[in-house]
Amino acid sequence: MAPLETNNTPLNTPISGTVSTADLEATIAHLKRTIADLEATAPSGPNKRLTSTVTLGRGYRRVCSMFQDISTLVQEADRCEEDDSEDEGDTAPSPEAMRNRDHTFTAYQELVCVISGFKTNLLNTDSGVLASYYNEARSDEICAIKKNVAEWLNQSSATTPRLEPNNCSTCRLKHNTTGCLLCPIELEWDNPEIHTKIQNGNEGYDISQSMYPRLLYKAGNGDPNDMEKGLFRSALHVKVLLAIFTSLSSAKKVPTFELENVNGASENSAPRPLKATKSNVTQKLNLKEVTPCTIAYATVILHFLLTDATHWNPTYNGFSYELFYNFIVDYFEDAEGPQAKEHVKSLLAWWN
Known part of the structure; x- marks a missing residue:
């Protein structure tokens, strides 16, 4: 999993330009x-x-x-x-x-x-x-959650070999589990030929250009012909958001695969991620519900933790985290037409 930021990127370095x-x-x-x-x-x-x-x-x-x-x-x-x-x-x-x-x-x-x-x-x-x-909160998020993400993924028998929380060199495309979650829904990771082309970075198989990685989908599976089906309904995604905005203990209470419709779990049911307690982040920040920005923030953190990066960079291996963040916010806030707006409303209700 990706480790804590190093001194290669100072925590107070602005993303774009220099703020005097x-x-x-x-x-x-x-x-x-x-x-x-x-x-x-x-x-x-x-x-x-x-x-x-x-x-x-x-x-x-x-x-x-x-x-x-x-x-x-x-x-x-x-x-x-x-x-x-x-x-x-x-x-x-x-x-x-x-x-x-x-x-x-x-x-x-x-x-x-x-x-x-x-x-x-x-x-x-x-x-x-x-x-x-x-600017320092991001590094704390990475430090606090990286080990837990590895442990949650290791709960699946499909995670072989086991992920090492403190060794990011075996993540990203080098490991089948993290590689699959980072793979765009448009590409068939389980196809050995396609798998190899993705790992080799062949033309047409560059994962850095897609805003639809499998980590966004329920059970990591989606339909390339209906890319919104199951989008933003990943249990792992929910757990990371809980860990950031409430506590690790509340995140651990959510079975990693419960929301993936394993054992009959309902697609329309989800935990209440931002239920306030005396000391959690939601109450301190007057945050009463999940918002597009909080979903986008948790998504960026999760994506980064699945890579083999040794320190934070807003663009890693050609993948722009700022574009990814803005894409997610736009998905919720710029829905066009009654049907799209109703879908987004329903999705936010699921999170809340």
Whole structure:
């Protein structure tokens, strides 16, 4: 399984570009100026409790945006406000630019949802410390869950040889189980000839170009002719999300193959992943339900843990984790037509 990040990639290195201290200070200043507008969205009452700066800062990547910095989110919110009050004329943005803006603004809205503790703690935090907080959570996720993912996969008699939690060199395409889960649903991993071509990276068999790896599917199986059948209903996927947002103990309570319709389990039944407890992440971040961003975050972590990577990289072996993350968020948020919207609504209800 993929090990903890090394010093090859500093934890506070931005994904795209360099965010200066001045930019972060400007962001914090802006948030302070707009706090009155956000006040109305904050929960109130005698049970309201401030959460630590560390928890909220680290939670930002999990709940709001895995790849964008807070400064980018605030700048986009400002731009949207300006666009609402000004006529853009003939300079309408391209569809791709609009999608990028939508991603950013959606993440900003998620940030507002946790503002009750965020405003008091993070806005008064040194900008450098803030940056380190919201970039270090990923490494903790990898460290905490990697061993458990190997153990969960080893519960299957089909996992041969057994996965070694602390040895990532035997993962990815080198191991039949991890290779199968990383293999696109369009390719038949169990076909020896195709299997070999995938491992050799032959033309037309590059797994880095597909956004539909088998790890997203119930029992790792799907229909290439109906790629949405069983999509986002993987028990392993549910367990990883539980481990991140509640606890490892709650994740372990879900049998690895129960949700795969083994022994008659219902396709429409799932655990309640984000049931709040006194100390879990969901309560601290004011997170009441599974969201597209939380599903996407858990998916990226799971995919990375199945590789043979020795340290985190937003692009590994040609596979872009940022594109993967955005694809998943778009799947839920940009559904077109009544049927697609109803399907997404039903899928989110299954998760919740």
